[in-house]
Amino acid sequence: MGEVIVITSGKGGVGKTTTTANLGTALAMMGKRTVLLDTDIGLRNLDVVMGLENRIVFNLVDVAENRCRLNQAMIKDKKLDTLSLIPAAQTRDKTAITEAQMEKIARTLKKDFDYVLIDCPAGIEQGFKNAVAGADRALVVTTPEISAVRDADRVIGLLEAAGLPHPEVIINRVRFDMVRRGEMMGIDDIIDILAVELIGIVADDEDIVISTNKGEPIAKNQLSAAGKSFRDVARRLAGENVPFQDVGGGRSLWRKVCAVFNR
Amino acid sequence: MVFWKRLFAKNTSTHSKNTAKKRLQLVLVQDRLNIGSETLEGLKNDLIAVIGKHLEIDVEAMDVSFCRDGEQVAIVANIPVLQGSKEAV
Ligand SMILES: Nc1ncnc2c1ncn2[C@@H]1O[C@H](COP(=O)(O)OP(=O)(O)O)[C@@H](O)[C@H]1O
Numbered sequence: 257m258g259e260v261i262v263i264t265s266g267k268g269g270v271g272k273t274t275t276t277a278n279l280g281t282a283l284a285m286m287g288k289r290t291v292l293l294d295t296d297i298g299l300r301n302l303d304v305v306m307g308l309e310n311r312i313v314f315n316l317v318d319v320a321e322n323r324c325r326l327n328q329a330m331i332k333d334k335k336l337d338t339l340s341l342i343p344a345a346q347t348r349d350k351t352a353i354t355e356a357q358m359e360k361i362a363r364t365l366k367k368d369f370d371y372v373l374i375d376c377p378a379g380i381e382q383g384f385k386n387a388v389a390g391a392d393r394a395l396v397v398t399t400p401e402i403s404a405v406r407d408a409d410r411v412i413g414l415l416e417a418a419g420l421p422h423p424e425v426i427i428n429r430v431r432f433d434m435v436r437r438g439e440m441m442g443i444d445d446i447i448d449i450l451a452v453e454l455i456g457i458v459a460d461d462e463d464i465v466i467s468t469n470k471g472e473p474i475a476k477n478q479l480s481a482a483g484k485s486f487r488d489v490a491r492r493l494a495g496e497n498v499p500f501q502d503v504g505g506g507r508s509l510w511r512k513v514c515a516v517f518n519r
Numbered sequence: 520m521v522f523w524k525r526l527f528a529k530n531t532s533t534h535s536k537n538t539a540k541k542r543l544q545l546v547l548v549q550d551r552l553n554i555g556s557e558t559l560e561g562l563k564n565d566l567i568a569v570i571g572k573h574l575e576i577d578v579e580a581m582d583v584s585f586c587r588d589g590e591q592v593a594i595v596a597n598i599p600v601l602q603g604s605k606e607a608v
Protein backbone atom coordinates (compact mmCIF):
# COMPACT_ATOMS: atom_id res chain seq x y z
CA MET A 257 0.00 0.00 0.00
CA GLY A 258 1.44 3.33 -1.08
CA GLU A 259 1.38 6.72 0.58
CA VAL A 260 -0.81 9.68 -0.42
CA ILE A 261 0.97 12.99 0.11
CA VAL A 262 -0.70 16.37 -0.36
CA ILE A 263 1.47 19.38 -1.24
CA THR A 264 -0.18 22.52 0.03
CA SER A 265 0.56 26.09 1.17
CA GLY A 266 -2.42 28.42 1.54
CA LYS A 267 -0.77 31.19 -0.44
CA GLY A 268 -0.48 30.90 -4.21
CA GLY A 269 2.71 31.12 -6.19
CA VAL A 270 5.03 29.77 -3.49
CA GLY A 271 6.01 26.63 -5.39
CA LYS A 272 3.46 23.84 -4.78
CA THR A 273 3.27 22.80 -8.42
CA THR A 274 7.04 23.06 -8.90
CA THR A 275 7.54 20.95 -5.77
CA THR A 276 4.99 18.32 -6.82
CA ALA A 277 6.58 17.96 -10.26
CA ASN A 278 10.09 17.70 -8.87
CA LEU A 279 9.35 15.38 -5.98
CA GLY A 280 7.42 13.13 -8.33
CA THR A 281 10.29 13.12 -10.78
CA ALA A 282 12.85 12.46 -8.05
CA LEU A 283 10.82 9.62 -6.51
CA ALA A 284 10.32 8.05 -9.94
CA MET A 285 14.06 8.34 -10.56
CA MET A 286 14.54 6.34 -7.35
CA GLY A 287 12.41 3.62 -8.92
CA LYS A 288 9.29 4.39 -6.91
CA ARG A 289 6.00 4.01 -8.74
CA THR A 290 4.62 7.51 -8.56
CA VAL A 291 1.47 9.25 -9.76
CA LEU A 292 0.83 13.00 -9.64
CA LEU A 293 -2.67 14.35 -9.20
CA ASP A 294 -3.42 17.93 -10.18
CA THR A 295 -6.39 19.12 -8.11
CA ASP A 296 -6.13 22.77 -9.13
CA ILE A 297 -9.33 22.51 -11.17
CA GLY A 298 -9.78 25.45 -13.55
CA LEU A 299 -6.14 26.50 -13.16
CA ARG A 300 -4.30 23.41 -14.23
CA ASN A 301 -0.53 23.77 -14.50
CA LEU A 302 1.19 20.60 -13.42
CA ASP A 303 0.87 19.23 -16.98
CA VAL A 304 2.81 22.20 -18.36
CA VAL A 305 5.51 22.04 -15.69
CA MET A 306 5.93 18.33 -16.50
CA GLY A 307 5.92 19.01 -20.25
CA LEU A 308 2.92 16.71 -20.78
CA GLU A 309 0.30 19.24 -21.86
CA ASN A 310 -0.07 17.81 -25.37
CA ARG A 311 -1.00 14.34 -24.23
CA ILE A 312 -4.12 15.09 -22.20
CA VAL A 313 -7.30 13.27 -23.17
CA PHE A 314 -9.21 12.77 -19.91
CA ASN A 315 -8.90 14.53 -16.56
CA LEU A 316 -9.63 14.20 -12.85
CA VAL A 317 -13.24 15.39 -13.16
CA ASP A 318 -13.87 12.84 -15.94
CA VAL A 319 -12.69 10.16 -13.52
CA ALA A 320 -14.82 11.49 -10.67
CA GLU A 321 -17.88 11.61 -12.90
CA ASN A 322 -17.20 8.14 -14.33
CA ARG A 323 -16.69 9.33 -17.91
CA CYS A 324 -13.49 7.32 -18.06
CA ARG A 325 -11.56 4.75 -16.10
CA LEU A 326 -8.80 5.92 -13.78
CA ASN A 327 -6.00 4.54 -15.94
CA GLN A 328 -7.41 6.23 -19.05
CA ALA A 329 -6.80 9.62 -17.41
CA MET A 330 -3.23 8.71 -16.52
CA ILE A 331 -0.55 10.22 -18.73
CA LYS A 332 2.82 8.52 -18.77
CA ASP A 333 5.90 10.65 -18.33
CA LYS A 334 8.04 11.21 -21.44
CA LYS A 335 11.06 9.41 -20.03
CA LEU A 336 10.39 7.91 -16.62
CA ASP A 337 8.21 4.83 -16.91
CA THR A 338 7.52 4.82 -13.17
CA LEU A 339 5.88 8.26 -13.35
CA SER A 340 2.44 9.36 -14.48
CA LEU A 341 0.09 12.31 -14.15
CA ILE A 342 -3.64 12.75 -13.79
CA PRO A 343 -4.37 16.30 -14.95
CA ALA A 344 -6.99 18.67 -13.56
CA ALA A 345 -9.97 19.79 -15.63
CA GLN A 346 -9.48 23.23 -17.09
CA THR A 347 -13.06 24.17 -17.93
CA ARG A 348 -14.67 23.37 -14.59
CA ASP A 349 -14.25 24.78 -11.10
CA LYS A 350 -13.24 23.51 -7.69
CA THR A 351 -16.77 22.44 -6.78
CA ALA A 352 -16.83 19.98 -9.71
CA ILE A 353 -15.49 17.29 -7.40
CA THR A 354 -16.28 16.21 -3.84
CA GLU A 355 -14.18 15.11 -0.90
CA ALA A 356 -15.70 11.64 -1.06
CA GLN A 357 -14.77 11.30 -4.75
CA MET A 358 -11.21 12.42 -4.06
CA GLU A 359 -10.86 10.03 -1.17
CA LYS A 360 -12.02 7.15 -3.34
CA ILE A 361 -9.59 8.05 -6.13
CA ALA A 362 -6.68 8.34 -3.69
CA ARG A 363 -7.58 5.04 -2.05
CA THR A 364 -7.68 3.29 -5.43
CA LEU A 365 -4.40 4.81 -6.62
CA LYS A 366 -2.37 3.86 -3.57
CA LYS A 367 -3.04 0.19 -4.22
CA ASP A 368 -0.98 0.42 -7.41
CA PHE A 369 1.55 3.12 -6.60
CA ASP A 370 4.23 3.73 -3.98
CA TYR A 371 3.51 7.46 -3.94
CA VAL A 372 0.46 9.50 -4.86
CA LEU A 373 1.38 13.19 -4.85
CA ILE A 374 -1.48 15.67 -4.78
CA ASP A 375 -0.89 19.20 -6.04
CA CYS A 376 -3.27 21.37 -4.01
CA PRO A 377 -4.77 24.65 -5.24
CA ALA A 378 -4.15 27.90 -3.34
CA GLY A 379 -6.67 28.90 -0.70
CA ILE A 380 -8.43 27.07 2.11
CA GLU A 381 -11.84 26.44 0.56
CA GLN A 382 -13.32 23.43 -1.22
CA GLY A 383 -10.28 22.85 -3.43
CA PHE A 384 -8.08 22.55 -0.36
CA LYS A 385 -10.55 20.26 1.39
CA ASN A 386 -10.70 18.01 -1.69
CA ALA A 387 -6.93 17.82 -2.01
CA VAL A 388 -6.54 16.91 1.65
CA ALA A 389 -9.41 14.42 1.77
CA GLY A 390 -7.51 11.26 0.86
CA ALA A 391 -4.07 12.24 2.14
CA ASP A 392 -1.98 10.25 4.61
CA ARG A 393 0.70 12.88 4.89
CA ALA A 394 1.05 16.61 4.17
CA LEU A 395 3.87 18.82 2.97
CA VAL A 396 3.51 22.57 3.40
CA VAL A 397 5.47 24.77 1.02
CA THR A 398 6.34 28.29 2.12
CA THR A 399 8.78 31.05 1.23
CA PRO A 400 10.67 33.26 3.70
CA GLU A 401 8.07 36.01 3.59
CA ILE A 402 5.60 37.08 6.26
CA SER A 403 2.51 36.49 4.13
CA ALA A 404 3.59 33.01 3.01
CA VAL A 405 4.57 31.88 6.53
CA ARG A 406 1.37 33.28 7.96
CA ASP A 407 -0.70 31.32 5.44
CA ALA A 408 1.42 28.23 6.11
CA ASP A 409 0.58 28.55 9.79
CA ARG A 410 -3.12 28.76 8.99
CA VAL A 411 -2.90 25.70 6.76
CA ILE A 412 -0.96 23.75 9.39
CA GLY A 413 -3.82 24.42 11.81
CA LEU A 414 -6.38 23.25 9.24
CA LEU A 415 -4.35 20.13 8.43
CA GLU A 416 -4.25 19.26 12.11
CA ALA A 417 -8.01 19.70 12.27
CA ALA A 418 -8.34 17.44 9.21
CA GLY A 419 -6.43 14.65 10.93
CA LEU A 420 -2.96 15.34 9.49
CA PRO A 421 -1.20 16.42 12.67
CA HIS A 422 2.43 16.37 11.57
CA PRO A 423 2.85 18.33 8.37
CA GLU A 424 6.41 18.81 7.18
CA VAL A 425 7.61 22.08 5.72
CA ILE A 426 9.60 22.91 2.59
CA ILE A 427 11.05 26.39 2.55
CA ASN A 428 11.31 27.45 -1.07
CA ARG A 429 12.91 30.40 -2.85
CA VAL A 430 15.44 31.10 -0.11
CA ARG A 431 18.00 33.75 -0.99
CA PHE A 432 20.95 32.89 1.19
CA ASP A 433 22.76 36.13 0.35
CA MET A 434 19.83 38.06 1.79
CA VAL A 435 19.63 35.77 4.84
CA ARG A 436 23.30 36.44 5.53
CA ARG A 437 22.73 40.19 5.25
CA GLY A 438 19.88 39.92 7.74
CA GLU A 439 17.34 41.00 5.16
CA MET A 440 15.44 37.73 4.89
CA MET A 441 14.14 35.37 7.55
CA GLY A 442 16.33 32.30 7.83
CA ILE A 443 15.41 28.62 8.06
CA ASP A 444 15.65 28.55 11.86
CA ASP A 445 13.50 31.65 12.22
CA ILE A 446 10.70 30.10 10.20
CA ILE A 447 10.88 26.64 11.73
CA ASP A 448 10.92 28.09 15.25
CA ILE A 449 7.87 30.18 14.53
CA LEU A 450 5.88 27.42 12.84
CA ALA A 451 7.07 24.71 15.26
CA VAL A 452 7.00 21.93 12.65
CA GLU A 453 9.46 19.51 11.05
CA LEU A 454 11.58 20.76 8.20
CA ILE A 455 11.84 18.42 5.22
CA GLY A 456 13.41 20.62 2.56
CA ILE A 457 15.20 23.84 1.71
CA VAL A 458 15.25 25.07 -1.88
CA ALA A 459 17.12 28.15 -3.01
CA ASP A 460 15.64 30.77 -5.27
CA ASP A 461 17.18 29.61 -8.50
CA GLU A 462 16.71 30.82 -12.06
CA ASP A 463 17.41 27.29 -13.30
CA ILE A 464 13.91 26.43 -12.07
CA VAL A 465 12.39 29.02 -14.39
CA ILE A 466 14.51 27.72 -17.27
CA SER A 467 13.61 24.09 -16.66
CA THR A 468 9.94 25.03 -16.33
CA ASN A 469 10.17 26.81 -19.67
CA LYS A 470 11.34 23.54 -21.19
CA GLY A 471 8.87 21.34 -19.34
CA GLU A 472 11.69 19.33 -17.79
CA PRO A 473 11.65 19.25 -13.97
CA ILE A 474 14.98 20.42 -12.53
CA ALA A 475 15.23 17.25 -10.41
CA LYS A 476 16.46 15.47 -13.57
CA ASN A 477 19.43 17.80 -13.78
CA GLN A 478 22.31 16.24 -11.85
CA LEU A 479 24.37 19.44 -12.05
CA SER A 480 21.76 21.72 -10.51
CA ALA A 481 21.80 22.62 -6.80
CA ALA A 482 18.03 23.13 -6.80
CA GLY A 483 17.65 19.74 -8.48
CA LYS A 484 19.65 18.16 -5.66
CA SER A 485 17.52 19.95 -3.05
CA PHE A 486 14.39 18.32 -4.49
CA ARG A 487 16.08 14.93 -4.79
CA ASP A 488 17.09 15.25 -1.12
CA VAL A 489 13.47 15.91 -0.13
CA ALA A 490 12.41 12.80 -2.07
CA ARG A 491 14.96 10.70 -0.20
CA ARG A 492 13.79 12.11 3.13
CA LEU A 493 10.20 11.30 2.16
CA ALA A 494 11.29 7.73 1.51
CA GLY A 495 12.75 7.58 5.01
CA GLU A 496 16.43 8.22 4.34
CA ASN A 497 18.33 10.43 6.72
CA VAL A 498 19.76 13.09 4.44
CA PRO A 499 21.59 15.95 6.16
CA PHE A 500 20.71 19.49 5.18
CA GLN A 501 23.39 21.34 3.28
CA ASP A 502 25.15 24.04 5.25
CA VAL A 503 22.97 26.98 4.51
CA GLY A 504 25.02 29.66 6.23
CA GLY A 505 23.61 32.53 8.24
CA GLY A 506 24.33 30.90 11.60
CA ARG A 507 21.90 29.34 14.04
CA SER A 508 19.52 31.65 15.78
CA LEU A 509 20.06 32.13 19.49
CA TRP A 510 16.46 32.16 20.44
CA ARG A 511 14.29 29.09 20.21
CA LYS A 512 11.30 31.18 20.98
CA VAL A 513 10.80 34.64 19.65
CA CYS A 514 8.45 36.97 21.39
CA ALA A 515 6.50 39.79 19.88
CA VAL A 516 7.23 42.51 22.34
CA PHE A 517 5.41 45.69 22.61
CA ASN A 518 6.90 48.18 24.90
CA ARG A 519 4.69 50.65 26.51
CA MET B 520 27.90 53.77 -3.50
CA VAL B 521 27.62 50.05 -2.87
CA PHE B 522 30.29 50.36 -0.21
CA TRP B 523 28.38 53.05 1.66
CA LYS B 524 25.17 51.13 1.44
CA ARG B 525 26.89 48.11 2.97
CA LEU B 526 28.47 50.14 5.73
CA PHE B 527 25.14 51.69 6.52
CA ALA B 528 23.38 48.35 6.59
CA LYS B 529 25.97 46.91 8.99
CA ASN B 530 25.63 49.80 11.40
CA THR B 531 21.90 49.66 11.78
CA SER B 532 20.63 47.06 14.19
CA THR B 533 17.25 47.11 12.49
CA HIS B 534 17.76 44.42 9.87
CA SER B 535 14.46 43.91 8.10
CA LYS B 536 14.53 40.23 9.01
CA ASN B 537 14.02 41.12 12.68
CA THR B 538 11.15 43.42 11.80
CA ALA B 539 9.63 40.64 9.73
CA LYS B 540 9.95 38.14 12.59
CA LYS B 541 8.31 40.47 15.09
CA ARG B 542 5.46 41.36 12.78
CA LEU B 543 4.95 37.73 11.81
CA GLN B 544 4.91 36.62 15.44
CA LEU B 545 2.29 39.21 16.24
CA VAL B 546 -0.06 38.38 13.36
CA LEU B 547 0.21 34.69 14.22
CA VAL B 548 -0.80 35.39 17.82
CA GLN B 549 -3.75 37.40 16.55
CA ASP B 550 -4.67 34.69 14.01
CA ARG B 551 -4.47 31.91 16.56
CA LEU B 552 -6.39 33.74 19.27
CA ASN B 553 -8.71 35.24 16.70
CA ILE B 554 -8.38 38.73 18.16
CA GLY B 555 -7.15 42.07 16.82
CA SER B 556 -4.36 44.34 17.94
CA GLU B 557 -6.89 46.68 19.59
CA THR B 558 -8.01 43.89 21.86
CA LEU B 559 -4.40 43.12 22.76
CA GLU B 560 -3.75 46.76 23.58
CA GLY B 561 -6.97 46.95 25.62
CA LEU B 562 -6.02 43.81 27.49
CA LYS B 563 -2.67 45.28 28.36
CA ASN B 564 -4.22 48.52 29.66
CA ASP B 565 -6.72 46.60 31.79
CA LEU B 566 -3.87 44.55 33.19
CA ILE B 567 -2.10 47.73 34.24
CA ALA B 568 -5.28 49.15 35.78
CA VAL B 569 -5.99 46.01 37.83
CA ILE B 570 -2.47 45.56 39.15
CA GLY B 571 -2.09 49.30 39.67
CA LYS B 572 -5.09 49.21 41.99
CA HIS B 573 -3.18 47.06 44.45
CA LEU B 574 0.48 47.74 43.81
CA GLU B 575 2.50 50.68 42.66
CA ILE B 576 4.10 49.58 39.46
CA ASP B 577 6.70 51.02 37.14
CA VAL B 578 4.55 51.60 34.08
CA GLU B 579 7.49 52.93 32.08
CA ALA B 580 9.55 49.80 32.56
CA MET B 581 6.81 47.24 32.23
CA ASP B 582 6.72 44.90 29.33
CA VAL B 583 3.84 42.77 28.15
CA SER B 584 4.49 40.35 25.35
CA PHE B 585 2.78 37.51 23.57
CA CYS B 586 4.84 34.43 22.97
CA ARG B 587 3.88 31.66 20.69
CA ASP B 588 5.41 28.24 20.51
CA GLY B 589 3.52 26.07 18.08
CA GLU B 590 0.01 25.65 19.40
CA GLN B 591 0.61 27.45 22.67
CA VAL B 592 0.17 31.18 23.11
CA ALA B 593 1.29 32.72 26.39
CA ILE B 594 1.00 36.23 27.75
CA VAL B 595 4.25 37.09 29.44
CA ALA B 596 4.18 40.16 31.63
CA ASN B 597 7.17 41.68 33.32
CA ILE B 598 5.86 44.37 35.63
CA PRO B 599 8.36 45.93 38.05
CA VAL B 600 6.76 46.72 41.42
CA LEU B 601 7.90 50.00 42.95
CA GLN B 602 6.19 49.68 46.31
CA GLY B 603 4.23 47.17 48.29
CA SER B 604 0.54 47.02 48.86
CA LYS B 605 -1.35 50.28 48.64
CA GLU B 606 -3.86 48.91 51.14
CA ALA B 607 -1.29 48.38 53.88
CA VAL B 608 -1.52 51.06 56.53
N1 LIG C 1 12.99 27.93 -6.01
C1 LIG C 1 12.53 28.70 -7.02
N2 LIG C 1 13.36 29.56 -7.67
C2 LIG C 1 12.88 30.33 -8.68
N3 LIG C 1 11.62 30.30 -9.13
C3 LIG C 1 10.76 29.47 -8.53
C4 LIG C 1 11.15 28.63 -7.45
N4 LIG C 1 10.08 27.90 -7.05
C5 LIG C 1 9.05 28.28 -7.86
N5 LIG C 1 9.45 29.23 -8.74
C6 LIG C 1 8.59 29.90 -9.75
O1 LIG C 1 7.54 30.53 -9.05
C7 LIG C 1 6.33 30.47 -9.80
C8 LIG C 1 5.22 29.86 -8.98
O2 LIG C 1 5.53 28.52 -8.72
P1 LIG C 1 4.40 27.39 -8.66
O3 LIG C 1 5.08 26.09 -8.41
O4 LIG C 1 3.51 27.48 -9.86
O5 LIG C 1 3.59 27.85 -7.37
P2 LIG C 1 2.16 27.39 -6.83
O6 LIG C 1 1.84 26.07 -7.42
O7 LIG C 1 2.35 27.32 -5.33
O8 LIG C 1 1.19 28.46 -7.21
C9 LIG C 1 6.65 29.67 -11.06
O9 LIG C 1 6.86 30.57 -12.11
C10 LIG C 1 7.93 28.93 -10.70
O10 LIG C 1 8.74 28.70 -11.82
Ligand SMILES: [Mg+2]
Nearest residue numbers: 272273296301
Ligand atom coordinates in the same frame (compact mmCIF):
# COMPACT_ATOMS: atom_id res chain seq x y z
MG1 LIG D 1 0.05 25.49 -8.54
